[in-house]
Amino acid sequence: xxxxxxxxxxxxxxxxxxxxxxxxxxxxxxxxxxxxxxxxxxxxxxxxxxxxxxxxxxxxxxxxxxxxxxxxxxxxxxxxxxxxxxxxxxxxxxxxxxxxxxxxxxxxxxxxxx
Amino acid sequence: xxxxxxxxxxxxxxxxxxxxxxxxxxxxxxxxxxxxxxxxxxxxxxxxxxxxxxxxxxxxxxxxxxxxxxxxxxxxxxxxxxxxxxxxxxxxxxxxxxxxxxxxxxxxxxxxxxx
Numbered sequence: 001x002x003x004x005x006x007x008x009x010x011x012x013x014x015x016x017x018x019x020x021x022x023x024x025x026x027x028x029x030x031x032x033x034x035x036x037x038x039x040x041x042x043x044x045x046x047x048x049x050x051x052x053x054x055x056x057x058x059x060x061x062x063x064x065x066x067x068x069x070x071x072x073x074x075x076x077x078x079x080x081x082x083x084x085x086x087x088x089x090x091x092x093x094x095x096x097x098x099x100x101x102x103x104x105x106x107x108x109x110x111x112x113x114x
Numbered sequence: 115x116x117x118x119x120x121x122x123x124x125x126x127x128x129x130x131x132x133x134x135x136x137x138x139x140x141x142x143x144x145x146x147x148x149x150x151x152x153x154x155x156x157x158x159x160x161x162x163x164x165x166x167x168x169x170x171x172x173x174x175x176x177x178x179x180x181x182x183x184x185x186x187x188x189x190x191x192x193x194x195x196x197x198x199x200x201x202x203x204x205x206x207x208x209x210x211x212x213x214x215x216x217x218x219x220x221x222x223x224x225x226x227x228x229x
Binding site: 100 | 147151159161164166205216220222
């Protein structure tokens with residue numbers, strides 16, 4: 001099993017630019033989660049999907065953030081326009097509702113906005 | 115609201131000894147799951163162990179065991195026979211089954227294993 005795959009692993013961009021983070025969940029998993037990790041705030045849930053449908057986006061910081069899941073094997077998190085305070089590690093995780101819903105994480109994307 | 119508390123920002127343990135990492139949680143729900151994750155310096159989040167609120171036995175996975183005390187709302191992680199590779203951040207997390215299925219994490223404990 002390939003696990004959750006995120007790309008890119010590292011992203012450096014300038015303030016005001018659009019950033020798109022990508023995630024491929026584990027095949028067969030029906031939940032997908034996007035998290036953000038910073039030193040100040042720890043690990044925060046941004047949004048999660050069930051069967052490709054967004055269920056709870058209350059953690060999305062503001063309208064500059066958007067997430068989509070067009071199919072069961074792909075999701076994106078977009079920041080437009082990016083700001084320096086968006087610098088963080090962004091994790092994608094997936095889980096299978098029948099199997100205790102244990103979340104398996106991707107390796108993360110380290111985003112630096114200059 | 116869910117709350118996960120890890121009171122030990124940092125812990126040290128001698129190689130080959132056992133260590134306990136503390137975690138307490140707050141919930142009014144009866145059905146929930148408790149999780150521990152390891153985050154080494156490379157950054158990935160690795161699932162270690164799971165305990166369901168209705169599980170009567172403490173969960174074990176190799177050298178990891180979860181000391182679940184439901185009445186005290188604690189879910190401490192015990193690592194036996196510590197190895198140098200156990201040095202990492204450890205996060206406790208809880209998911210309330212009927213609360214939108216989201217999961218909340220504690221602030222983490224940094225464990226350092228000394229040779």
